[in-house]
Every structure is written in structure tokens, then in C-alpha cells.
Amino acid sequence: MADIVLEEFFIKRSQQKKKTSPLNYKERLFTLKQRQLSYYDYDAEKGVRMRPAPSDRSKRRSVRQATRDYLCASSLRLEPLQIIYDEGPLYVFAKTDEIRKQWIRKLKEEVQYNKDLLQKYHPCFWADGLWLCCQQEVKQAVGCKNSRRKPLPPQPQAQPQPPPPAPQPTSSSAMKVIAQYEYTPMTEQDLGLEVGEEYVILEVASTNWWKARDKYGAPWWSPPTCSPCSPDSWYCKNMSRSQAENLLRKENKDGGFLVRDSSKAGKYTVSVFTKVGGNTNGSCRHYNICTNQQGQFYLAEKHNFSNIPELIKYHQHNAAGLASRLKYIVSNTTQSAPSTAGLGYGVWEIDPQHLTCIKELGSGQFGVVKYGKWQGRHDVAIKMIKEGSMSEDDFINEAKVMMNLQHPNLVQLYGVCTKQRPIYIVTEYLSNGCLLDFLRDGIKNPHPVQLLEMCKDVSEGMAYLESQQYLHRDLAARNCLVDSQGTVKVTDFGLSRYVLDDEYTSSAGSKFPVRWSPPEVLLYCKFSSKSDVWAFGVLMWEIYTLGKMPYERLNNTDIVQKVSSGLRLYRPQLANERIYSIMMACWNDKPEDRPTFQELAANVQDLLYDLQ
Known part of the structure; x- marks a missing residue:
């Protein structure tokens, strides 16, 4: 001591x-x-x-x-x-x-x-x-x-060099970048991108569209799907643990690996596929990249490196405590590009003649939703708004604002068709459909990480809406969608404000989703970001019960009375005490004592980090 x-x-x-x-x-x-x-x-x-x-x-x-x-x-x-x-x-x-x-x-x-x-x-x-x-x-x-600190004498230390962050060029500076994804031009003014090709960013018109130049010199508009020059091919940005495992298992190579962002901001994880011990099916191992007191990186404490590329190069030749040495780079560059904000720079009013409806996906409170193509090439979802279900003029005025909301965990609004009736809302298409149906029918014996990643996706999408001071008002599993990679995205944010007549009606005649609403909404119709937090707790409960109906034995009138008197949903069998305590924090009687979505996202990230 x-x-x-x-x-x-x-x-x-x-x-x-x-x-x-x-x-x-x-x-x-x-x-x-x-x-x-x-x-x-x-x-x-x-x-x-x-x-x-x-x-x-x-x-x-x-x-x-x-x-x-x-x-x-x-x-x-x-x-x-x-x-x-x-x-x-x-x-x-x-x-x-x-x-x-x-x-x-x-x-x-x-x-x-x-x-x-x-x-x-x-x-x-x-x-x-x-x-x-x-x-x-x-x-x-x-x-x-x-901080008013006096300058201190410098002490030489190794400078950590993690994988490069996404570029943030200014409107007045040019920056060379390399495309991470294929991008097919959607309009005549768009620039097509090829993976690995170099481009020059000339102007950032918004967070959603950049003016770029290709090797032929012509300036065109492009979505920000590039990274600074010379990215490492083993680095897969914004990839979850489940997505990494799916990619590694698909390759099915002993020693296949990639480096991804950890669930904790600023940290990185090495994911490895191994068939050690004669396991023909193979298994995935995940190793968090740690730093020592001198700022050096390591996977095994005895082998320290000044940057992550050096660490990877060493373990490509030496297992040194890992289940396998890092033999084969597994890349996600063949995956589809992130969704763009709109179907082209400045496009928000869509010509319905450019839309082709292919099949019906379902129907909701606003009308029928169909899968279709825009200009015969691009997948979209088309909501056909039945007349009398929405305050259309108010929604149209808000549509441009909603289009500017862009986040990996929000379903992107591409545009609207307002010059005919019924009006159409055109959004990003997600192939795995509604989260509620996915929970009930799409997964069997889910891994704890998979359920927690769903919660993480929703919390991060909602944290973004919270940062934009935007309320959802109808957050629930039915209003989230799942893409082909298993990522969950929040949809229909803010649309409940324009409902003229729907199924969510309390005994007092107020319209809202009763089973997902806190006491201040049930009693006083008082909405805030903290009422969305309450609904997130219920959504977590839906995830951990694999899609059960909240308060399934109670009608709306009983729910209003009992929840206002302190009734809360029980702990699901798949949720441990730490998970359930997050739900209970969302269901605090006092809105001011509920966590923010930013705090909720951090808590879920901490739990995921522990599981890794």
C-alpha cells in the first residue's frame, strides 16, 4: 500500500x-x-x-x-x-x-x-x-x-493515430477524399462515386450534399459518403457487432477480421472469425483496443504500438494472445451506401410519374404503404395518404424541415408528391420491414447483444431528434423499421401532429398512443422530449418481450387510471436487472427526473461495451 x-x-x-x-x-x-x-x-x-x-x-x-x-x-x-x-x-x-x-x-x-x-x-x-x-x-x-493553466514543459509521448474520422471540409477549402461506397447518380446534376476512387470536395452546401469534382474535372453534387485519402481497408466505420459477425460468417475464413467503432465513442474493436480447436462452423471473437498510460495501443498488454495500423500489422503476423492471427481483411465496401437526404440536390417535390408501385407492404393510420421504384432504379417506400386522415397543408409546410433531418438511425424522408390527391410521402425503403413484425416473426433465440443493439439504434436516432428539438410523439416498435443489415431506424417522427382521426383515443377524447404515454400526457396532454423518453422505455420492453402488447390485459381506460396511479410494466424474462433499470428510469413519475436520450444512448453503449 x-x-x-x-x-x-x-x-x-x-x-x-x-x-x-x-x-x-x-x-x-x-x-x-x-x-x-x-x-x-x-x-x-x-x-x-x-x-x-x-x-x-x-x-x-x-x-x-x-x-x-x-x-x-x-x-x-x-x-x-x-x-x-x-x-x-x-x-x-x-x-x-x-x-x-x-x-x-x-x-x-x-x-x-x-x-x-x-x-x-x-x-x-x-x-x-x-x-x-x-x-x-x-x-x-x-x-x-x-482553465487558466500555466504552460507546462513538454514531455514527449507517442501520438495515437486511430482510423481517420469523416472529413469536415469548409465551404472555402478543397479536400481530397476517397469514396467508401458506390453511388449511382439520381439526377443530371449528381456525381457518381466508385469505391476507392479519389475525389475533391469543393463546397459543403449542407450536411447532406457536397459539391465535388472527379478526375475529369467537372463539379457535381454528391452525398457525403467519402473518407480522407488512404483509409485502411480493414476499418469498417459505423458497423455494429451483429453486422460484423454476419459479415465475418459470410466470408467463413479462419482469421478473417475487421476493425469497427466500439459501442463507446472514440474506442475501437477488432472482430475476428476463428475455427480454432477444429470448430468447423467457426466463431467470432471481439477484442477491444486498449490504451496504456503513455497513449499506446494494445490488444495484448505486452505488445504496445503508437498507432492502430501498426498494431494490426503486428497481429497479422502474430496471434499474441488472440484466438487467431489476423489473416484476411474482411471489408464492407461492397455494402450499399447510406441513404441520401432527398433523391438529388434540392429535390423535394417528386413527380408521381417517376414512381412505380411494385407491391403493397401494409397499411397504417394514414393509408396504404407500397414498395416501389423511383425512375425505375431506386428503391423507395411510398405512403399513399388517404384523404381525411391528415392535415395535409400543415404537413406540406413542414416537409422541407423534416427532409433536412438526417441520421443513420432515422428513416430518410426523400420527398413528397403534393400536386395530386392522394398525396404521397416518399421515404427510404428498408427490406426487413416493421420492427414489431421483425421481433415477432423474424428472430429466434436472439443474442443479448442483438437486442441491446436494437435499443442502441433507436436511442441514438432519438438523441439526434432531441438535439434538433424535434418530438416524435408516437415512438413505438410499429414505428421503427429494420434494414437488410439489421439496423433499426425510427420512422414517422412528428407525423402524429397531423392526424385528424386515428385509433389512439383516450376516454377524455384526446388522441395519442395510450399504451406508450406517460401520466402527464394521459392526464394533461402535455408532450415533451421526456414523454418520448417514456415511450422509449415501453419500446425497450417490446424489444425484450419480442413484440408483446404492453398492458395486454387492460383497456385504454384502465391504463389511464392505473399508470397514473403508479402501475409499471413488469421485467421481461430476457431483460436483466441493468436493462430493466433503464426502462424504470424512463418511467419516472416526474418528467424532469427522466434521463435524456443522450444519457440513455450512453447507458446502452456502456452495457454493450461490457458485453464486448
């Missing part, structure tokens, strides 16, 4: 927002060693440290950053301080100001040579989806107050 610098009991604010209250305070024993901060549960009777919980930040092995000043006043009447990790802020509370100052001084000494110390920080708490000091709504937003 001689290497312990400081040891003290602090009150720690929970980082696991899955608790029934997002602000949950518990006493923990904190131990500071050189370049390492850990905290523990503590058994006072036995006088021994207990095993850390799975969420223990000590697994990161070092303090990455610490602020120089103090937090704002706390209702706990204790002295607060904050420690910033790559994953976010950790809030702790000391019994006296003297203890707090002592720990801040020592923590600053321990992290002074870290290469990524914060230049700015947030002096106040992150709570209810925003920073209390500056009202910014993005948790990773740059701080609003200078």
Missing part, C-alpha cells in the same frame, strides 16, 4: 443514469496512486475494499484530465470537484474544502503531462440534458470557461 498517494471517502454522483433517479449519490472509497485513480464500494464492518462495480472508472487506469477550478454550489452541502475522463465528467463531493483543495492539487500534479488536458471546462453540472453554466445541449461541447 506504500504507493498510495491519497485515500479518502467521497460522495460520488452516479454516472449510471439507468437508476430510477438520474441523480444518485453514494459513498465510495477513492484511492489515488501514481497515474491511477480508483474507487470502491467499502464494507465498513469488515474494513476491506469490495470488488469495484462494472461501471468503475478505474478500469480506464488513469486520470486523463482534471479541472483547475471548482464546481458550482451543490444541494448536498458538500464541497464538489470534477474529474474529466475521455468518457465524460465524474462528480465527487468532499467533506471539507481543505480535503477538496488537497485532492485537486495532487490530481493536477498527476495529470500535468497528459497530452490532452482541457483548455476549457464547464464549471457547472450537466443535468437534464444541458450544461447549467452555458445552457449548451451537447454533452461533449467545448467548455465555457478557461
